[in-house]
Amino acid sequence: MTQLSDPIQFAHGVAWRNRLALAPLTNKQSNPDGSLSDMEIDWLLARARHGFGMVMTAAAYVAQAGKAWDGQLGVSDDAQLPGLERLASGLRLAGAASLVQLQHGGSKGSTAISGEPLVAPYEDTETGARALTVDEIHGLVDDFASAAARAERAGFDGVQLHGAHGYLLCQFLDGRNVRDDGYGGSLEGKARVIRDTIDAVRAATSPQFHVGLRLSTERFGLTTDEMVQLSADLMREGQLDHLDLSLWDVTKLPEGAHASAAPLVTHFVDLPRGDTRLGIAGKVVDGPSARAALATGADFVDIGRAAIADQFIAERILADGDYAGPTFPVTRQSLRDNTVGEPFVEYFATGWPQLVAD
Template identity: 55%
Template sequence: MTDLSAPLAMNRGPAWSNRMALAPLTNLQSNPDGTLHDDEYRWLLHRAAGGFALVMTCAAHVSPAGQAFPGQLGICDDSQLPGLTRLADGLRAAGAVSSVQLQHGGRRADTQLSGRPVVAPWDDPAKGATALTTEQVEVVVQDFVDAAVRAQTAGFDGVEIHGAHGYLVAQFLDARHNHRSDRYGGSADNRFRIVHEIISGIRAATSTDFQLGLRLSPERYGIVLDEAVALAADVLADGSLDYLDMSLWDAFKEPYEDQHRGRRLIDHFTTLPRGSTRLGVAGKIVDAQGARQCLEWGADFVLIGTAGILHHDFPRQVIADPHYRALPQPVSSEHLVGESVGPRFLDYLSTNWDDFVA
C-alpha cells in the first residue's frame, strides 16, 4: 500500500482517515502548571483542520517529577482535565483522531521546574539524579497508567508511551548504564520490563476501543540496534499495541553501527512480523515522494514533524500534489505565525534550531 490518502484501520478505536500523523512535538506553549494554553490549542487544532489523520500532543508529563520543559503539557493531575477535555473535543470536531503522548523526563527532568528531586534508573551525580527504588519504579508504571486513564476520561482516542529520545523509559533500555540488580535492570529482558508493564497496565485499565501506541528510538541514548529490533519484535507480536512509532531521526539512512551498514535502518523494522499492529516511521519526511517511499518500504504510516510545523495542511497538500515538498528552511517568523506557531514556540525554534527561523 503506497496510497497516502488510504484510510488506516486499527485494532481498536476509530480508523485514521489517511496515512499521515502529526509527530509529537515539543512546543513549550502550555501554562506553568501544565494546563492547556490557547496557543497550544490553536497549534494542534490547525493541524487537525489541515488533514492530519492522527494529531498527537507534545510529550505530556505523567508526574510532577517528570517535567522536563518549561511550558510542558501535563497529564498528572485532575486539575489539567478541563483543558485536556477541551483539546480532545476540538480535535474530534476538526476530524482528527486524537492522542496524548505520555512522558517522564527521568534524568532529563528539571528540578527547577518541578520542585522535585531528579530520578533515574541509576544514580547520576552529573545530573543530580538518584536511582529509583523498585517500589518507586512501580509507582512510575502506575503514573503512566493513571495518565492514560485521565486521557480517556478527557475524551482522547488514545495515548502513546514515550519510550524514545533518552527520557525515563528509554533510560531503562540503556545497556551502558542500567546495571540495576532488581527486575528492571541488567539483562535485556529486565531492561525491557518497564515497557511491557506500562503497556499491559494501560491495556487493563482502559476501554477495549482505546488506542495505544509506543514510540521507540532504535539508536543513540545507549540503545543498540539489535536490542531495539528485539524489543520492537516483542511488542509487535504481543498484540497489545495498536501501533509502534519508530523515531528514526532520518527514515532514509543506514544504521550508525558498522556491523549493520549496507541495509536501510527502516528495513530492520518493516520486515518484522507485526500481525495487525501498525508500524509508523518518523525522520526527515518532508515531501510526498519521501512519505510514499516509506510506505513502499513497508511502513503503514508516517509521522510528520518539521513539515507539520511549516505547513498545517501538509497532508492535504501531499494528497493533492504527488510532487509536493515542504518549504526549505529557514522560513520567516511571519510564515510560522501564520501557521499558528505561538510566541513561545517561535522562540524555542529560533533558539534551539539554528536553521529553522530566518
C-alpha cells in the first residue's frame, strides 16, 4: 500500500519527496504590484522546511485584467521575477518541489483592483463582465503560456493551471457557456480553452517542466458527469503531470445524492490515469484524514487550512500517522507564531471567524 512518506515520480520534472502537498492558499500577503513580500516568502518556506513534498503558491494572476483581490500574487510581468526567484531558490534548498498556480479571475475579478473591465466566456449581467472575443481567448492562452515561461525562468519546477472555483478557466466549463465558435456548447467546446492552454504552456517551457491542472468537480455551473468525463479524457491524453481535484471534503457525497450513494471521490479515483498523477483536496486536517484520503486511491493529498494553523503539520503527520492536527479555533497570536503574516491573519480571521478565537 502506498504510504504518505513515499516519493512520487512524474512524467516531467522532479520527483516529490512525499505525497503531502501544500494547497494553493489565498493569503493576501503580496505587494500591491503583485510581487512577493518577505512575509509571503517566509510563510511558504516554513511549510517547505517542515516536510511538505510540494509547496504551491497562491493563485497568481497571469494578466492585469485577471487580478481578483488586493494582495494577490502576480506572474504577469518580468518586474515580479526577483521575488519569484527568491522563493523558487528557497523552496529548492528546503527540499520541496515548487509550483506556481496560474489564474485569471474572469468575471470574479475586480475592476476596482485591476483597473481593467471584467471579461468572461459569456456576457454576465450579474457582474457586468463582457464576453471575450475569439482573438481575446487566444490572447488569454498566450498570457498563461507567458506566465508559465516566466515561472520556469524564475526557477520553479512547474505550474498548476487553475480551472476550479469559478475563475475564468472554470467559467468556460459552466453550463451557461453556450458559445457556438468552438469554445462553448459541448463539453469538447467548453474544455477547448483548457486544452489550448496546456498545449501552449508545453510549447513555451522545457521538456522537463511540470504542468498540472486543478478542477472543481461540481457547483460553479458544472456537472459531475462532465467533470468525470473531462478528467478521464485529460488523463488519457497524457499532457498533464497531475490533475488536482478540489472536492471541498474528500469524504462527501455528490451534491443532491441519496445518503446511500458512493462518495464523490469514487467517481474519479478508478479512472485510468496513464502517467498522470491524481491529487485530492478537501478537509484533510490531520494524520488519519490524510491517510484515509491517500487510501481512496489518490496519488497525493493537499492540506489547506490545517497548514495555516500548524507550520509543522507535514513533518508531524509523516512522523505519526495518528497526529491529531491543530485544534480550532486558534488565536491570532498562534497564527503569527506559525509564520503567518498580518494580512493573512486578518484575512483568515475575518473570512473564517469560526476558526479564529480572537
